[in-house]
Amino acid sequence: MSKPAPKRKARNRNRGVLAYQQLHALVDEGVIAAKVPIEDGQFQPASLDLRLGDTAYRMLSSFLPEQSPVEQKLVVQDLFSSDMVMYELDLRKSAVLEKGHVYLIPLMEELALPRTLAAKTNPKSTTGRLDVFARTITDSYARFDEIRTGYRGRLYLEVVPRSFSIRLSAGMCLNQLRVVSGHPTVGDSELRTRHKTDPILYGDHAPLPGKDLALDEGLFLRINLKAEGGVVGFRAKKNSQVLDLSRIGYYDPTDFWEPIPQNRHETLLLEPEDFYILMSKERIRIPPEYAAEMVAYEAACGELRTHYAGFFDPGFGYGAGDLRGTPIVLEVRAHDVPFLIHDGQTFFKVLFERMHERPEKVYGQGMGSSYQFQGLTLSKHFKPYRG
Numbered sequence: 001m002s003k004p005a006p007k008r009k010a011r012n013r014n015r016g017v018l019a020y021q022q023l024h025a026l027v028d029e030g031v032i033a034a035k036v037p038i039e040d041g042q043f044q045p046a047s048l049d050l051r052l053g054d055t056a057y058r059m060l061s062s063f064l065p066e067q068s069p070v071e072q073k074l075v076v077q078d079l080f081s082s083d084m085v086m087y088e089l090d091l092r093k094s095a096v097l098e099k100g101h102v103y104l105i106p107l108m109e110e111l112a113l114p115r116t117l118a119a120k121t122n123p124k125s126t127t128g129r130l131d132v133f134a135r136t137i138t139d140s141y142a143r144f145d146e147i148r149t150g151y152r153g154r155l156y157l158e159v160v161p162r163s164f165s166i167r168l169s170a171g172m173c174l175n176q177l178r179v180v181s182g183h184p185t186v187g188d189s190e191l192r193t194r195h196k197t198d199p200i201l202y203g204d205h206a207p208l209p210g211k212d213l214a215l216d217e218g219l220f221l222r223i224n225l226k227a228e229g230g231v232v233g234f235r236a237k238k239n240s241q242v243l244d245l246s247r248i249g250y251y252d253p254t255d256f257w258e259p260i261p262q263n264r265h266e267t268l269l270l271e272p273e274d275f276y277i278l279m280s281k282e283r284i285r286i287p288p289e290y291a292a293e294m295v296a297y298e299a300a301c302g303e304l305r306t307h308y309a310g311f312f313d314p315g316f317g318y319g320a321g322d323l324r325g326t327p328i329v330l331e332v333r334a335h336d337v338p339f340l341i342h343d344g345q346t347f348f349k350v351l352f353e354r355m356h357e358r359p360e361k362v363y364g365q366g367m368g369s370s371y372q373f374q375g376l377t378l379s380k381h382f383k384p385y386r387g
Contacts, residue, residue, distance in 0.1 A: 015182025016356030017046050017291045018117075019314075026179065031117075034108045042173065045313040045359040046291040049124065049173035050136075050155065051108040056089040059102040062158060066142035070156050074104070094169035096242055099161040107136075107155040108170075109177070111147065119147035119179045121155075122293070127174045128309030128331045129379040130243065131163035131236055131275045134174045147177075163236035163275045164256060167244040176311065178291070186290060186352040188215040194287070200352075202283040202325035218295065218349040221328065224281040225266045225343035227376070229387055232268065233260040234378065236275040243381060253378055253385045266343035270304070270334035278332050279376045281344060283325025286316040288362045291353045294328070305333045306348040314355060315362025316372065323364075329377055 018026070020043055026032045032048065042049040057074055063084065065073065073084045089095040089103075097103050113119065121136040122145060135144040139153045147155075157175060168174075192213060194200060199207035201219065214220035225232045234257040243251065253259075260268065260276070270276060286292050294310030308331045317326030330348065341347070364372040378385065 016180070016184045016354040018179040018181065019355055019357045019359040020045050021360045022357060023048050023179065031112055031114070032177075032179075033110050033112070036108055036171075038109070044176065045288075045315060045362045046355060047176040047178040047311065047313060048109075049176050050121070050157070051171050051173055052091060052157070052168065053106040053108050054090065054092050054170045055106065056091055056095060056097065056159070057104045058086040058089065059104050059158075060084050060086055062102055062160075064142045064144070065137060065140060067140065069139040070104075070137060070154070071139075074106075091168065091170040094167055094246075096165055096167050097159060097161050099163060099165045101160070103159045104137075105157045105159060107157055110154050112152045113147070113150055113179075115150040117179055117181055118149045119151070119177055121145045121147070121175050121177050122311045123175050123309045124173060125309045125311075125329075126379045126381075128307065129277060129329065130166065130245075130381070131161070131308070131331065132166060132174065133160040133162055133308065134158065136175060164240055164243045167242050167246070169246070172245055178311070180353075181356055184353040184356075186354055188217065191215060191219060191352060198285075198287055198321075199325075200285050200287070202285065203281075205324070208282060214346065218351045220346050220349050221284070222281040222344050223330070223341055223347040224279045224327070225262065225268055225341070227262050230261050231259045231376065231385070231387060232262045233276050233278040233376065234258065234385075235260055235277075245381065248380050249383055251382050253382045256382070257378065257385075259385065259387065268341050270332065270339040270341060272334050272336055272338060274333070276330075276332040277376070277378060278330045280328040280330065280347070283317060283327050284312070284350065285318045285323065285325045286312045286314055286352075286363070287318055287321075288314045288358050289355050290314060291355060292316075292350050293353065295349050295351055304339055305331075305335065307331050312350075313363040314359050315364050318362070319364050319372070323372075326372060326374060327376075329374060 027038050123134040127134050135158050137156050201208045240256045292312040294307045
């Protein structure tokens with residue numbers, strides 16, 4: 001007879017991350033549009049891959065266009081007419097983006113969001129593992145990667161290769177978009193309850209005991225500095241050849257990366273501004289009713305960046321409910337001072353988000369499964385490391 005409970009359910013149904021089939025509907029309705037038709041391969045269980053446009057602008061610096069449209073910064077009538085653009089690159093023929101430089105690339109997709117929907121973007125996993133810093137900006141807004149409700153206009157991607165110079169071309173996808181209704185964050189109590197019947201975190205061979213689940217406005221995980229094969233991570237080399245993003249399974253890892261052996265103390269000293277690929281100790285499972293996102297490590301715990309990508313589609317580490325989780329690969333950089341970490345140290349946090357609908361397709365089942373069975377895995381451009 002009580003009415004409050006049904007109202008809570010109704011509110012839940014009206015908030016969440018939009019699923020695969022709902023993204024298709026938004027494209028059909030013109031909410032997400034592009035002059036070049038959007039392809040089936042861009043759709044993921046809870047996100048849409050965004051394509052690079054035809055031109056990359058070499059910028060003097062990063063910026064946020066709080067007071068004006070982005071396009072005003074990109075108009076170049078003569079050599080001295082822009083205080084931001086240094087030169088242009090034609091991506092229709094492919095071009096090299098040099099490491100350490102800032103580029104801005106208009107994306108093919110545009111948005112016409114209703115006032116009931118907002119959006120977020122993040123780098124794809126492959127982008128993060130290559131240490132390519134990529135974040136979206138929109139017109140007249142002072143935040144990266146967040147797209148306000150009701151936004152109508154173009155999307156622009158700021159790209160900064162940090163460890164390797166990269167070759168890319170128009171149509172490639174470096175980041176992804178998810179569309180959100182309301183506030184979909186899942187609370188700690190719901191996660192704890194779910195874990196009892198459908199585990200979201202595994203240790204080596206069994207679900208993590210409920211008492212060991214570290215929850216505080218998100219799920220905390222730990223770093224793994226033990227390795228059966230003796231290698232606990234990789235550090236990007238200071239100098240290497242250009243990395244062509246069109247070449248999959250092509251490069252020898254040792255041309256770009258230094259393997260990091262396990263030491264007897266099970267510790268690792270992170271050198272300032274070096275880039276590392278490391279791995280979580282736990283294995284995570286994302287049920288189809290949820291998506292998840294890594295969030296920045298708290299500043300009070302040290303000047304440490306633990307990821308550059310970090311979005312997990314529904315079904316990651318879960319499959320059809322038959323997988324015992326997948327380790328999370330971390331993209332790590334210490335700032336300002338050397339930073340010592342040890343095996344089992346609490347290292348990062350994952351926020352779970354409720355899906356608006358259960359996706360018709362989930363990660364690893366007919367779509368997007370490059371990292372479903374990953375261990376300590378570099379991006380898909382590299383051959384497996386044989387040690």
